[in-house]
Amino acid sequence: MSANASSLQSLIRTEAAANPAFVCDGTPVSRAELAAKIEATAAWLAAQGIGKGDVVAVWLVNRIEWVALLFAAARCGAIVAAVNTRYRSAEVAHLLKLSGARLMVVEAAFRSVDFAAILADIAKDEVPALQRLAVIGANAIPAHWPCVRFDAFDRRYPPAPPAQDEVDQPVLLYTTSGTTKGPKLVAHSQRTLAGHAISVAKALRLDPQRHSLLAMLPFCGTFGMTSLLGFVAAGATVHVLDAFEAAPALKILGQHKITHAFGSDEMFRRILALTDAPRPLPHLEVCGFAAFQPGWRELAAEAEARGLPLFGLYGSSEVQALFSIARPIDAFADRIEGGGWPMSADAKVRVRDTETGELAASGISGEIEINAPSSFLGYFNNPDATRDALTADGFFRTGDIGRLRGDGSFVYETRAGDAMRLGGFLVAPGEIEDEIKSCNGVADAQVVAVDLKGQARCVAFVIPAKEPPMQETLVARLRERLAGYKVPARIYVVEAFPVTDSANGVKIQRARLRAMAMERIAAE
Structure with missing residues (x-):
């Protein structure tokens, strides 16, 4: 166990803490059991050849394995890339390629989500670093990559090498909105995660014997993970909804x-x-x-x-x-x-x-x-974007x-700008536009967000190629490639986009596009 006060492991205190630490699907997990699961997962990661600096993609719903994988990766000096469970093939492929993940831990299935089908739409050469999948709930799923079962809690593996705290190195990668080609990866260290968790526990004045959390946000995002870690730091019980x-x-x-x-x-x-x-x-x-x-x-x-x-x-x-x-x-x-x-x-x-x-x-x-x-x-493997995101004095x-x-x-x-808030997530229009433009029959595309029956939805405007695309075919393709909340509610064919000339060149009038979208929807 780590003794470094800036490590994630330091958050799992036992003095004055409530038990259980977690209740997942009605099953309590004590603090001692949590610590044992983390050590077992660290041994499992080491057995998979995962060590310092290696990236493990985690594509799971909320479950105790998610927590164990993050803390165990910190124990091994590895990095977890958090994969949104609502992602589809294009988004998963982008994250795997950008992170260079060697291993991905994935659900066999969850409700209506067919993880195997999504993975089948990703070519091996799109993600050359990925070596194998580790499946929870099954021995294997149909895929291009070798599969192993995540059996850290069921089988005894040789202990992981003694922990060497890498508290200032990346340990967790979140996705955030990109500008054109998909999300960037936001890197956090044990120090930034653990330090903020302690700040949250103090600011909220959490009492482990009196307070408790219902974790109903996905752990793959900072909203869900930060609230989780804050209550772990406080020693309070966390009740977990898988979704x-x-x-x-x-x-x-x-x-x-x-x-x-x-x-x-x-x-x-x-x-x-x-x-x-x-x-x-x-x-x-x-x-x-x-x-x-x-x-x-x-x-x-x-x-x-x-x-x-x-x-x-x-x-x-x-x-x-x-x-x-x-x-x-x-x-x-x-x-x-x-x-x-x-x-x-x-x-x-x-x-x-x-x-x-x-x-x-x-x-x-x-x-x-x-x-x-x-x-x-900073943004993982993206020093230019990191530099652009900071002021000269570090803000x-x-x-x-x-x-x-x-x-x-x-x-x-x-x-600010044109980023859209869809399904509770910030999405860059270019991410959806690039997928639309990759479809047959599309010469160009622009996407804007509108209020549709009380919900923020995106609307696409498409300039067709020689053979205009069938809207049903286009929507079906996008549903295969993107999370549902990113699929346009309407797709309108236009001859040209409204533009304006400026000193920096021709710019799309997104405000006019939004107005056009609302006018057409109202006409329907």
Whole structure:
């Protein structure tokens, strides 16, 4: 076990901690059992030839194996690349190629997701570094690569070599929005992850004997992972949903008197819709939420009236989720806004006027810039993007618009640029556009986000080649290659895109495209 106070292992304390550490699918896992599972997984990784600097892709729903793999990779000096379970072949191939993963741990199947079929659509030469798959729940799945079974918990392997703490080296890679060719990989170290987890536990004043978490966000993202690690650091019990469903979430929240839950506005909306009780969950103290859908203010008011206190949050893969949160003493209107106070007392937030380039005074909107102990190491294998993301004095350019309040807190207002928030994830239009343009019959494509029946959906405009594509064929192809939330709700054929000339060249008028999309949808 690691003794370094900046390591992930240091978070698994036992003094004054609650037991069990986790409850997964109704099965409790004590802190001693968790530590044993981590050691067993480290031995398994070593037996697979995984050591210092090697990348392991983890494509799993929320389960104890996910946690064990992350902590075991840290124990071995390896790196975990987190794969979104909603990804499809194009996205998985991009991540595997960019990360250089040698091994991928994957589900055999989960509900309607056919992992084998998705992998079958990835050519071996697309991901030359990948050597084998490790399957949970089966001995093998049909694939181009050799398969082994993840049996770390069932079989005894020779102990991993003694741990050498690499607390400042990459240990976890999150995906984040790219500009053209797919997501970038955000690298975090044990120090940034563990340090922020401790800050979260302190800022929320978590008491291991009184507080508990319902983990209903995917561990593959910073929102789910950060909340998980914060409660591990506090020594509090974490109840795990393998994937979010409102009915099981409501049941666990009530039966186990959960005090904390973090999620999207839509998650809390669905939970409330399942019960008519005036105050259905009186033990909930903090419902930290990110607002992705229209009508979130009305939801917050309803939740408040029914005893669910919603707290606005802020975060990103680069500075980690739960970077900041509102305070209980805030007025309701302020408490539900994104932003709040940084979890770490050492974090610095400033706002830069996007027109003048000067730092903005309180109350003036501009781009949010952050310098904090939770900040990322950089974009994995992408020094140019890392350099572009940082100011000369080391602040991260968030690409978000907000303002300072003047009391130490700040307000997040909107996302700068053209990035789209779809299905709770930030998506660059170019990622979808490139897939559309790779389809037969398409000469060019542009994608914008619109509000469609209360949900953010994307709409595509396509310039056809000589033989225009059939819309049904195009949609079917995109469903094979992309997560469902990225598949356009509408595809419109146009002769040209609206453009404007500028000193920097011809630019697509995305605002006009959004207006065109809404006009056509209204006409339908």
